[in-house]
Amino acid sequence: MDGITVIAHPLVQHKLTIMRDKETSTASFRRLLREISTLLCYEVTRDLDLTTRPIETPMGPMEAPVLEGKKLVFASILRAGNGLLEGMLDLVPAARVAHIGVYRDHETLQPVEYYFKAPEDLENRLVIVVDPMLATGNSAIAAIQQLKARGARNIRFLCLLAAPEGIRNFAEGHPDVPMFTAAIDSKLNEKGYIVPGLGDAGDRMYGTK
Numbered sequence: 001m002d003g004i005t006v007i008a009h010p011l012v013q014h015k016l017t018i019m020r021d022k023e024t025s026t027a028s029f030r031r032l033l034r035e036i037s038t039l040l041c042y043e044v045t046r047d048l049d050l051t052t053r054p055i056e057t058p059m060g061p062m063e064a065p066v067l068e069g070k071k072l073v074f075a076s077i078l079r080a081g082n083g084l085l086e087g088m089l090d091l092v093p094a095a096r097v098a099h100i101g102v103y104r105d106h107e108t109l110q111p112v113e114y115y116f117k118a119p120e121d122l123e124n125r126l127v128i129v130v131d132p133m134l135a136t137g138n139s140a141i142a143a144i145q146q147l148k149a150r151g152a153r154n155i156r157f158l159c160l161l162a163a164p165e166g167i168r169n170f171a172e173g174h175p176d177v178p179m180f181t182a183a184i185d186s187k188l189n190e191k192g193y194i195v196p197g198l199g200d201a202g203d204r205m206y207g208t209k
């Protein structure tokens, strides 16, 4: 599929299988999500531009590579996005964070927006939007519309699992935003859940129902 990168790293795939297993406990699910998100973050950021700055090592001076440009923004789509956020912040602790509250109305499957808080200066930063499940794609599309309305221009979207329906919908809504996922599953069921999927990511993370 165009516009989407599948992160097929063996550790990602192994951890994802344990997360999918319905016998996996809430504590293990949360820990695995944190671990897997560091690996996904590593892949999503692998082509970031570098510049150099002069430093002194104990042996002498050198021009050493550092990330170019303003600090990254990680934008979490609440609430399940926070599970990906934590591992990403382990890897890029200086990143800025946006929170976007969007939930899916269970009847209509349409996004309902209730919260938005993001750093200033979005136009000059790479914004990586995170949500574990790209199901219909409606929430991610709405969240990215809000980010664009506040100036974001350089955006990537990262999820754990994507459904073909969501990928098509997202690519139509935001053809300029590259998507990254650990796996593309078969389909959505009649309730909008990804099959085979892993169930409700937020519920599995937080032990709710």
Ligand code: URA
Pocket (backbone or CB within 6 Å): 080, 133, 135, 192, 193, 194, 195, 197, 198, 199, 200, 201, 202
């Ligand atoms: N959100 C989830 O948490 N799981 C799905 O399967 C679809 C949307």
